[in-house]
Amino acid sequence: MASGEATRGAAAPVVVTGLGTVNALAHSVDDFAAALRAGTCAIAPVTGFDATGYRSRIAAEVRNLAPPDWLPSPLRRRASRSDLFALVAAAEALADSRLDVAAAPTRIGVVLGATTGGMMSAETCLRERIGGRPRRYRKSPLLATPMATSADVLAAVFGLAGPRLVLSTACSSSANALGVALDWIRLGRADAVVAGGTESMCRTIFAGFNALHALSPEPCRPFDRRRSGLSLGEGAAIVVIESRDHAARRAARVHATLLGYGMSADAHHLTAPHPEGTGAALAMRRALARAGVAPADIDYINAHGTGTPLNDGIEAAAIQHVFGDAARRLAVSSTKAALGHTLGAAGALEGLTTILALRDGFLPPTVNLEEPDPECHLDFVPRHSRPAALRYALSNSYGFGGNNTAVVFGRA
Amino acid sequence: MTMDRETLKLKLKELLISGLRLQDTVPGGIADDQPIFVEGLGLDSIDALELVVLIEEHFGIAIPDEEVGKSAFASVNALAEYIGAEQARSLSE
Numbered sequence: 001m002a003s004g005e006a007t008r009g010a011a012a013p014v015v016v017t018g019l020g021t022v023n024a025l026a027h028s029v030d031d032f033a034a035a036l037r038a039g040t041c042a043i044a045p046v047t048g049f050d051a052t053g054y055r056s057r058i059a060a061e062v063r064n065l066a067p068p069d070w071l072p073s074p075l076r077r078r079a080s081r082s083d084l085f086a087l088v089a090a091a092e093a094l095a096d097s098r099l100d101v102a103a104a105p106t107r108i109g110v111v112l113g114a115t116t117g118g119m120m121s122a123e124t125c126l127r128e129r130i131g132g133r134p135r136r137y138r139k140s141p142l143l144a145t146p147m148a149t150s151a152d153v154l155a156a157v158f159g160l161a162g163p164r165l166v167l168s169t170a171c172s173s174s175a176n177a178l179g180v181a182l183d184w185i186r187l188g189r190a191d192a193v194v195a196g197g198t199e200s201m202c203r204t205i206f207a208g209f210n211a212l213h214a215l216s217p218e219p220c221r222p223f224d225r226r227r228s229g230l231s232l233g234e235g236a237a238i239v240v241i242e243s244r245d246h247a248a249r250r251a252a253r254v255h256a257t258l259l260g261y262g263m264s265a266d267a268h269h270l271t272a273p274h275p276e277g278t279g280a281a282l283a284m285r286r287a288l289a290r291a292g293v294a295p296a297d298i299d300y301i302n303a304h305g306t307g308t309p310l311n312d313g314i315e316a317a318a319i320q321h322v323f324g325d326a327a328r329r330l331a332v333s334s335t336k337a338a339l340g341h342t343l344g345a346a347g348a349l350e351g352l353t354t355i356l357a358l359r360d361g362f363l364p365p366t367v368n369l370e371e372p373d374p375e376c377h378l379d380f381v382p383r384h385s386r387p388a389a390l391r392y393a394l395s396n397s398y399g400f401g402g403n404n405t406a407v408v409f410g411r412a
Numbered sequence: 413m414t415m416d417r418e419t420l421k422l423k424l425k426e427l428l429i430s431g432l433r434l435q436d437t438v439p440g441g442i443a444d445d446q447p448i449f450v451e452g453l454g455l456d457s458i459d460a461l462e463l464v465v466l467i468e469e470h471f472g473i474a475i476p477d478e479e480v481g482k483s484a485f486a487s488v489n490a491l492a493e494y495i496g497a498e499q500a501r502s503l504s505e
Contacts, residue, residue, distance in 0.1 A: 077434070078433070136469050
């Protein structure tokens with residue numbers, strides 16, 4: 001047992017008491033956990049819009065999701081796709097947590113990460129406006145364009161009247177959201193926080209990443225010698241967090257602990273990471289320090305692992321720098337091979353993956369990994385999950401422009 | 413161009429359904445004298461704004477203020493009355 005056990009994140013121990021998700025692999029947490037263990041890949045030809053003519057035409061889309069019956073009619077008719085994902089995931093997480101929201105609604109906060117918000121809604125409005133019939137187009141979906149609406153609809157539907165924030169730092173958005181939620185609990189700004197991220201596919205992002213030649217024409221292969229780009233995905237993950245005391249007083253089920261997070265910035269380039277990964281390493285070091293966890297205590301890292309030629313090698317090197325000899329004991333995997341890169345939702349979806357790994361005792365695999373890059377000397381859990389008793393784990397999210405965040409979780 | 417009252421009421425119901433995306437509703441399910449903006453159709457204030465724009469685009473008739481809107485939107489009957497009266501007024505000007 002590692003030293004200082006009682007002081008892990010003991011500034012104010014914070015726990016995760018509710019989980020919810022909708023993503024390309026599953027529409028519930030139980031199904032998601034099963035799909036992770038099965039090593040399923042959800043990346044397939046795009047169906048949500050016409051992808052003819054694009055260099056890469058695949059993505060991990062949420063399929064066959066019907067708006068739930070309990071959704072009020074106005075939201076059912078005009079909420080954006082990313083709002084819908086957030087609502088479904090939050091409903092599951094709140095029900096799972098059994099939190100009595102009505103008892104103290106102003107003490108329950110909401111913080112989400114997002115990047116494109118309701119951009120798909122805006123695109124549809126624009127297409128109706130400028131082409132085809134009828135030229136008269138519905139304008140109200142435009143109200144769902146700003147990404148702030150995702151937190152607004154959660155607050156409205158579930159009666160959450162505490163502090164509310166939506167933040168955007170590209171691919172690390174919802175990792176930062178988890179960190180902010182942790183801070184709010186420790187600062188006493190809220191007794192419980194509904195935290196996570198949501199992202200929907202849209203043509204603009206799909207076209208943009210294609211134009212950058214950043215998308216792989218086949219499902220991405222993180223850490224593979226032949227990796228050639230990322231695959232996009234969509235979905236949402238929401239967790240409910242509170243202090244350990246608050247959870248204990250109401251006998252809540254604890255899934256895992258949220259111990260700390262670290263942030264850094266590369267200040268290097270608009271889209272390329274710093275070649276020496278110093279920012280990535282610093283984020284991990286800061287997260288470990290804040291969590292009171294030593295590198296040797298980490299059993300598993302859920303990597304940013306996009307499958308781009310640049311990211312994976314730099315991330316592997318940064319892990320080596322931070323963990324040194326302890327890196328030989330580490331398992332490192334990327335969930336983006338299964339779920340795609342879910343941008344604003346990535347930090348939350350991959351945080352959820354990490355929580356499930358700790359709770360259920362397994363290593364999620366890096367699917368599609370057939371020839372591990374010989375330059376990266378780490379156990380990337382290729383293709384198949386393995387049972388493993390994990391004590392502490394870390395999740396990396398590196399945003400475009402070098403916005404690096406690492407989050408440390410522990411077994412309950 | 414005016415149309416007879418029954419055709420107008422049917423067109424209004426179709427407009428409510430298509431314009432406000434009421435997927436689970438059919439014209440036969442909307443009674444002529446049923447309140448539009450109460451529980452029944454699940455509409456809210458943003459739907460009211462959209463309806464104002466739809467009426468203007470489809471019939472060229474303006475709803476000048478909230479007071480007029482409240483009484484015109486009371487039911488399909490009320491709306492058909494209002495449109496009919498406005499169309500007759502503009503013809504006679």
